[in-house]
Amino acid sequence: MSNVQRTWTINGKQTKLRFPPGRRLLDILRDDLGLTGSKESCGEGECGACTVLVNKEPVVSCILPAGQLVNGTDILTIEGIEKKRIGRVIQQAFLECGAVQCGFCIPGMVVAAYALLIKNPKPSVRAIREALAGNLCRCTGYTKIIQAVKLAATRMPQRK
Amino acid sequence: MSKRSKKSDRWVGQSMIRVDGDGKVRGRTQYLNDIPYKGVWQGVVVRTPVAHGILKAVTLDPAFDWSQVVVATAEDIPGENIVHMHDRTMPLLAAVGGEIKYRGEPVAVVAAPTLALAQEAARHITVTADELPALLTLPEAIKIYKSAPKKFDTMQSKRIVKGDVAKGFALADEIITGEYWAGHQEQLYLENQGVVVFPQQDGSIWAEGSLQCPYFPVHELNDALRLPPEKIRVRQTPVGGAFGGKEEYPTMLIGYAALPALKSGKPVKITYERNEDILFTPKRHPVWVRYKTGVKKDGTFTAIECDFVIDGGAYLTISDVVMFRGILHCALAYRCENVIVRGEVARTHSFPSGAFRGFGAPQAVWGMESHLDVVAARLGKKPDELRLQLHARPGDITPTGQVLSSENGSTACLQLALKRSDFARKLKESSRGRLKRGQQKLRGIGMSFFGHGAAFTGDGEANFKAKGRVELALLEDGQPGVNIRVSSVEMGQGVHTVLTQIVADAMQIGPERIRYPMADTGLVPNSGPTVASRTTMVVGNVVHRAAGDLKAQLEAFAAEKFFKGKACELRTGKFVVKGTRAIPFAKVAQAMLTECQNISGKFEFLLPPEIQWDQGTFVGDAYPGYSWGVNIAEVEVDALTCEVAVKRVAAVFDIGTVINPVSASGQVEGGLTQALGYTIMEKLGTGKDGLYDATRLQTYIIPTILDVPEFDVSFVEYPYSFAPPGAKGLGEIPMDGLAPAIANAIAAATGRRINQIPITPEVIYQALHADSKGTP
Numbered sequence: 056m057s058n059v060q061r062t063w064t065i066n067g068k069q070t071k072l073r074f075p076p077g078r079r080l081l082d083i084l085r086d087d088l089g090l091t092g093s094k095e096s097c098g099e100g101e102c103g104a105c106t107v108l109v110n111k112e113p114v115v116s117c118i119l120p121a122g123q124l125v126n127g128t129d130i131l132t133i134e135g136i137e138k139k140r141i142g143r144v145i146q147q148a149f150l151e152c153g154a155v156q157c158g159f160c161i162p163g164m165v166v167a168a169y170a171l172l173i174k175n176p177k178p179s180v181r182a183i184r185e186a187l188a189g190n191l192c193r194c195t196g197y198t199k200i201i202q203a204v205k206l207a208a209t210r211m212p213q214r215k
Numbered sequence: 216m217s218k219r220s221k222k223s224d225r226w227v228g229q230s231m232i233r234v235d236g237d238g239k240v241r242g243r244t245q246y247l248n249d250i251p252y253k254g255v256w257q258g259v260v261v262r263t264p265v266a267h268g269i270l271k272a273v274t275l276d277p278a279f280d281w282s283q284v285v286v287a288t289a290e291d292i293p294g295e296n297i298v299h300m301h302d303r304t305m306p307l308l309a310a311v312g313g314e315i316k317y318r319g320e321p322v323a324v325v326a327a328p329t330l331a332l333a334q335e336a337a338r339h340i341t342v343t344a345d346e347l348p349a350l351l352t353l354p355e356a357i358k359i360y361k362s363a364p365k366k367f368d369t370m371q372s373k374r375i376v377k378g379d380v381a382k383g384f385a386l387a388d389e390i391i392t393g394e395y396w397a398g399h400q401e402q403l404y405l406e407n408q409g410v411v412v413f414p415q416q417d418g419s420i421w422a423e424g425s426l427q428c429p430y431f432p433v434h435e436l437n438d439a440l441r442l443p444p445e446k447i448r449v450r451q452t453p454v455g456g457a458f459g460g461k462e463e464y465p466t467m468l469i470g471y472a473a474l475p476a477l478k479s480g481k482p483v484k485i486t487y488e489r490n491e492d493i494l495f496t497p498k499r500h501p502v503w504v505r506y507k508t509g510v511k512k513d514g515t516f517t518a519i520e521c522d523f524v525i526d527g528g529a530y531l532t533i534s535d536v537v538m539f540r541g542i543l544h545c546a547l548a549y550r551c552e553n554v555i556v557r558g559e560v561a562r563t564h565s566f567p568s569g570a571f572r573g574f575g576a577p578q579a580v581w582g583m584e585s586h587l588d589v590v591a592a593r594l595g596k597k598p599d600e601l602r603l604q605l606h607a608r609p610g611d612i613t614p615t616g617q618v619l620s621s622e623n624g625s626t627a628c629l630q631l632a633l634k635r636s637d638f639a640r641k642l643k644e645s646s647r648g649r650l651k652r653g654q655q656k657l658r659g660i661g662m663s664f665f666g667h668g669a670a671f672t673g674d675g676e677a678n679f680k681a682k683g684r685v686e687l688a689l690l691e692d693g694q695p696g697v698n699i700r701v702s703s704v705e706m707g708q709g710v711h712t713v714l715t716q717i718v719a720d721a722m723q724i725g726p727e728r729i730r731y732p733m734a735d736t737g738l739v740p741n742s743g744p745t746v747a748s749r750t751t752m753v754v755g756n757v758v759h760r761a762a763g764d765l766k767a768q769l770e771a772f773a774a775e776k777f778f779k780g781k782a783c784e785l786r787t788g789k790f791v792v793k794g795t796r797a798i799p800f801a802k803v804a805q806a807m808l809t810e811c812q813n814i815s816g817k818f819e820f821l822l823p824p825e826i827q828w829d830q831g832t833f834v835g836d837a838y839p840g841y842s843w844g845v846n847i848a849e850v851e852v853d854a855l856t857c858e859v860a861v862k863r864v865a866a867v868f869d870i871g872t873v874i875n876p877v878s879a880s881g882q883v884e885g886g887l888t889q890a891l892g893y894t895i896m897e898k899l900g901t902g903k904d905g906l907y908d909a910t911r912l913q914t915y916i917i918p919t920i921l922d923v924p925e926f927d928v929s930f931v932e933y934p935y936s937f938a939p940p941g942a943k944g945l946g947e948i949p950m951d952g953l954a955p956a957i958a959n960a961i962a963a964a965t966g967r968r969i970n971q972i973p974i975t976p977e978v979i980y981q982a983l984h985a986d987s988k989g990t991p
Contacts, residue, residue, distance in 0.1 A: 091249035092242020094455075096405045097489045101912035104405055133242035146240040150232050153877035156885065157707025158239030159405040159455030165240060187920045191912075193403050193456050194707045196884030197920040199877075 061121070063128045065090075066135025076122025080114075081105045083121050084132060092133035092162045096191075103190030106163035107132045113170040115189070131169075133162035140212060142169055148207035149200070156194030164190050168204045176211040178204070224787060226716040226726060227940045230877035233712040234731065235453075235705055247409045247425050247452045248486055255411055256285075257330040258472050258485040259337045262495070263309055266318040266564040266905030267349035270309050273322050276339035284327045284336040285481070287474035289313075294441030298470060299434070300463060305530040305567070307439045307470045315344055316529035317566050318905030319495045321467075326475035326483045349564035351901045353396075353501045353526040356561040360503075360524060368562040370527050371535040375542055375556040375833045377614045380509075383518025383553030387509030393589050395506075395582040396971040397954070399899040399907070400499035400892075402571055403917055406455020408496055409486030410465055412472040419446035420473050426465035427457045427704050428744035429734045435466045440473055450735040454706035458889070459570030461706070462746055463533050464496050490911050497569025498899065498907075500525035500537055504545070504582030509553075514594055514601050516551035519614075523579060527560040528567035534560045537568070539672055541575030543837045544951075545583060546614045547666050548625075549605045554614040565901045570746065572886065573950040576667055577893070584663035584955030585970060588962065598959065599638050602664045603629055617836045624869030624933035625843040629664060632845035635927055636865035638662060641849065648966030648983075656851040656860075661959025663846045663952035668838030669935075669944030670749035673828030676820055676839060682740035683757035685718060685765050686815035687804055688730075695804035696728035697765065699758055700815075701742035703750045704734050708946055709878040710750050716874055717755050717940055721762035723785045724800050740817075748944025751874060752840065756938035757818045765816030772811075773803045823937055840935040842943045843869040846887070848956040849924075852964045857976035857983065859895050861957060865927040871943035872934040879945060880928045886949025887926060892918045894954040898973050 058073045065088070074083055084090040084107065093116060094104040100118040107116045108131040109124065124130075136142035145168050148154075155161050164187065171178055171186035178186065183204045192200065238244035263270065273288050275281060289296050289310035296306040306313065309320045322342055327333035350356060350368075360367045384390060410424030419442060422432060429449040436447060449469070454461060468485055476483040487496070502525050509518035523542050527534035542558035591601040606629060607613065609621045619625075633639070638660060646657040670676050684700040699718055705711040711731040719726040732738070742754045766785050773790045774783050777798050783790045789797035807814055828835035847865040852858070866883055873879050896916045902908040909915035934941025954972050962968045967982040 085249075089251070091245065094246070094405070095248070096407065097912040099489075099911060099913060102405065137241050149240050150236045153230065153233070153881045155233060155236045155239050156709070156881060157405065157454060157456040158235070158244055159246065161239050162242040165242075184920050189919075191405065191917060191919060193405055193458070193889070193917065194885045195881055196886075196888035196926065197918075197923045198884045198926055199881055200920070 059122050061124065062126050063124065063130055065130045066132060067138065074121060077120045080116040080119040080121040080124070084116060090132050090134050094159055094162060096159065103163045103167065104160050106166045106190060108166060108170055111170065111173065113167050133166055136165060136169055141172055144210045145169055145172065145207045148203040148210070152199045152203035152206055154195060154199040154203040160190060160192045164192065164200060168207065171204070172208060172211060177208055226719040227872065227874050229716065230875055231712060231716055231726065233709055233878065234715055235711050244453050246406050246455050247411070250452065252411060252484065255482045255484045256326040256328055257333045258324050258326040258475055258483045259333040260321045260471055260485065261323040261325060261337050261340050261342060262319040262321055263315045263344060264342055265315060265344045265346045266351060268315045268344040268346040270311050270313055270315050270322060271343040271345055272311060274341040279336065279339040281336070283332060284325060285475045285479040286323055286325050287478050288323045291474050291478050292439055293477065295438045297438045298436065298466065299438055300532045301535050302531045305532065317564055319566065321471060324471045324475050326479065326481065349905060351563060351565055351905055353503055353561060353563065356526065356563055357503045357524060370531045370560040370562050371538060373539060373542060373558045373833060375554065375614050377616065378553035380518040380520050380553045380555045384509040386517040388512045389510050389593065390507060391510060391590050391593050392505065392507045393586045394970060395504050395585050397502045397578055397581050398973060399501055400571060400897050401493055401899060401915055402458040402460030404456030404458060404460055407487045407489060407492040408461065408464065408468060409484065410468045410472055411482060411484035412469055412476045413482040414476045414480055419448065420476065421448045422469045423450045423452050424465055424469065425452055425454045425461055427454065427461045427706055427746065429702050429704065429736050430741050431463065431744060432466045432469045433736050436470050436473070439470055448737045451704050451733050454704060457706040458572045459574065459746070460496060462570035462744065464569060493910050493915060494907055495566065497567055499571035500527065500534065500568040500575070500578065502578035504578065506582060506586040508586065508590060510590055510594065512594065514596055514604050516549060516605065518553040519546045519551045521545045521556045523556060524559045524561055525575065525578065526563050526565065526568055528563060528565045530567045531560065532567045532569055534568060536672065537575040540668070541579045543615065543668060543672065544576045544579035548583065548607050548664055550607060550611055556614065564905060572889065573947045574747065576947065577890065577951050577954065580663065580665040580951045581954045581972065584665065584952060585958050588661070588959045589968060597642065598662060599633050606664055607666065613837065615837045616834050622933045622935055623841055623843060624931045625666065627931040628843045628845045628867045628869050631929060631931060632847055632865055632867040635867070635929065636847040638847055642963060645963035647963065650854055656853055657964040658851055659960040659962065659964025660847065660849045661956050661963055663956040663959065665952045666841045666843050667748065667944055667948040667951055669840045669842055670753050670838060671747055673830060673835065673837055674822065674826060676753055677822040677826060679743055681742045681753050681757050681820040683742045683754060683761050684740055684815045684817050685758055685761040687765065687808060689808065690728070690730060695801050695808060696730060697722065699729065699731040700739045701754055701758065702734045702736065702739045703742050703754045704745040706745065708882060709875065710745070712878060713751055713874040714755060714758050717759050718762045721759045722766050724788050748842070748946045748948065751942040752871070752935060752938060752944060753820050755874070755940065755942050757820050759939055760818035761816040763816065764818060768814065768816065769803060769807060772807045773798065776806060777803060840871070840943045842871070842945065842948045844948050844952055846952040846956040848953060848960045850957060850960040850964055852961060852979060857979040859961060859974065859979065861891055861924045863925045863927065864953065867929045867931065868948060869931045869933050870945040870948070872932055872941035873930050874940065874942055879930065882945055883928045883949040884926050887953050888918050888923055890950050890953035891922065894957045894972050895974050898975060
């Protein structure tokens with residue numbers, strides 16, 4: 056099939072791309088754009104290591120045919136998260152709570168936590184668990200990740 | 216950089232933020248697949264289609280264009296077709312005419328400039344074999360073990376004998392037996408296995424990859440590649456989880472990649488995707504363990520007889536030591552004068568089993584701690600009271616004849632865990648299979664108690680002599696600092712952080728002046744593999760001493776050059792002599808770096824001479840030190856669906872000195888969660904075709920954030936004083952004991968004893984609806 060052309064906003068920057076419509080979003084990010092912060096682990100949308108935000112919704116980019124994303128799509132990856140104040144708050148909370156071990160799941164985890172907190176700045180533990188249920192971690196037992204998201208929530212900028 | 220409490224001027228004991236954390240939270244840490252290598256070819260492994268047979272031919276399709284591809288088979292192995300692990304039996308690739316011993320045994324490696332081309336080429340290779348009957352599972356092997364022991368095919372046997380069990384059984388009021396089974400478990404590190412091999416002009420190789428033990432390939436591939444150790448250089452890349460899975464297996468991957476690399480002169484990378492990683496890398500050993508125990512009415516053991524058989528798969532690899540660790544933990548935790556433990560490594564035609572956090576100990580503890588509750592129930596005793604009565608404590612003698620020193624906090628662990636969990640009351644309230652009016656869930660509480668030998672078995676550490684160096688260097692900012700040079704690998708467990716804390720205290724400089732570069736066998740002395748809960752205890756002591764050595768050298772230099780020969784001390788970043796002005800570390804270090812070369816402190820690990828071990832008879836001091844733990848699990852079992860929810864786990868551990876409390880509790884919570892999966896979720900068997908029957912994350916289910924209980928983690932500190940700062944093993948013990956605690960809780964909830972893991976809802980359903988009642 057012939058290539059398609061798309062213009063998306065990736066981490067705040069307008070980006071023009073040509074690719075076969077079935078190409079996975081993850082491959083475009085990692086291989087074409089060098090944004091290797093998003094990881095591939097299971098390759099079938101089960102583990103969440105490749106989570107990015109598409110129009111503020113978390114998606115698993117390893118099973119998303121990128122041709123589905125229309126012009127003007129807004130994509131935020133872990134590389135763009137740290138430019139956001141809330142993103143930095145989350146990253147700092149993960150460090151302080153000891154929520155990071157091997158680190159391989161962490162970019163996806165931080166992106167998923169960001170997606171939660173921009174919508175729900177004071178989430179319950181139940182809401183945190185539900186928001187991160189698609190992100191597997193084999194190291195931490197999740198407890199400190201929950202603590203980190205709770206801590207980040209206490210430091211969210213106040214809405215007026 | 217990090218928080219340190221005002222009260223202490225020591226870094227040890229503080230929850231310093233991990234030194235590798237920043238790159239990880241920002242997605243900047245480059246794991247193997249994130250590194251933009253140029254000109255690297257991609258390798259694909261071609262495998263056998265049968266579990267047992269004779270390899271007839273490896274045929275390349277003549278219609279395919281092979282000009283852009285390199286194919287290596289056993290004929291391309293430069294030396295002898297052998298990988299030297301704990302024995303010398305396993306070939307690197309199955310050879311034509313040779314015996315295929317497991318499904319998926321590699322026969323060829325294809326490499327090409329792109330992965331797509333390598334995969335396409337691999338599809339044009341036909342592997343033919345004459346199939347032979349295969350023995351695929353541990354239950355089949357155990358049938359033979361019980362009915363025709365002489366025909367039982369074992370790769371390694373070992374006995375532990377203490378006292379005389381015949382006499383012990385004669386003294387018993389009751390003899391109680393039980394058999395316990397556990398299945399495979401996949402490590403499921405999130406980063407799949409991968410290595411890249413760069414052939415060098417002088418015929419040597421340089422390998423990089425996600426691995427725990429950089430020196431293993433250096434010493435295991437010499438025969439096959441016909442390269443001496445100094446011609447195999449291995450460097451770790453950041454490791455996205457390992458848990459033992461990247462202990463012995465990366466040697467194989469480096470061997471596979473080296474063949475087409477050496478043949479073509481091109482660097483070759485092999486990375487597995489998840490399906491291949493689950494199907495064709497080692498798993499935790501399945502186990503069958505049988506206890507026969509003689510007990511007095513008052514609860515004392517008069518004899519413990521135990522058979523411990525693990526499924527080693529087709530080749531021994533490292534299974535002998537897994538079995539050794541297993542049998543050393545089968546009767547470790549309780550007082551008994553008469554003990555016999557028999558260990559075997561069954562040979563089957565399945566993928567060779569391998570290292571996984573705990574290394575035989577979780578299998579042993581699963582059996583013993585399930586059985587202890589069976590004994591308690593038979594005697595009408597409470598499981599907590601029986602454990603308090605019988606548990607091993609200072610002054611007691613282990614099955615191998617080791618006297619437990621005062622540095623064993625077993626009693627303190629039990630007392631604290633029982634108190635924190637309110638065990639006695641909750642046990643009384645357990646459902647025992649009866650739903651109260653209005654209840655939908657059966658409730659129960661269960662416990663386990665266990666020790667874990669820290670570091671290599673016996674005098675292994677004394678023979679190995681772990682080496683480490685702390686060297687003075689200019690850091691990337693041009694200012695002086697130190698590099699920690701050891702082969703111990705950061706794989707998430709936090710070693711880069713805790714060894715930095717230890718060196719900061721020993722050197723009396725801030726952690727911001729300390730670096731811990733990735734392990735590279737070209738640059739670091741051999742501090743040993745990153746295994747066996749040994750790193751903080753043994754290598755932590757090595758860097759503590761090496762840093763002390765370097766500090767003394769700096770102080771001598773400073774005294775001579777800056778203090779007119781007066782002895783000075785480096786204290787919190789400054790050289791001080793009473794009555795003179797202090798001089799900062801950087802000034803002295805800079806001067807020393809200008810005047811001298813290769814300034815470093817060194818140390819080789821020693822054991823006290825009184826540690827005695829006989830590897831032949833398994834008599835003596837089995838481990839330099841022991842960690843201890845108690846797990847208490849509270850469960851709910853849905854009476855209708857038979858689903859188990861673990862609601863709360865109280866865990867208390869004695870791991871000696873706690874170097875970093877947050878990091879330590881993170882290890883515990885992570886290990887407990889792996890153990891939770893092992894106990895109730897992670898089901899994996901060998902199917903009829905010789906392949907594992909769960910092959911991806913849709914079918915191999917691990918705990919998610921919705922499955923984890925509330926964890927209540929505490930530590931009691933009984934430091935290992937011989938090796939300051941006194942840590943004992945931590946990495947593995949969190950994996951050891953949760954399975955029996957949950958099974959015991961399920962027994963308290965349902966009134967049924969389940970003696971196999973994983974305990975899936977199907978298993979509970981069968982237990983609840985079986986005609987004959989199980990032993991509660």
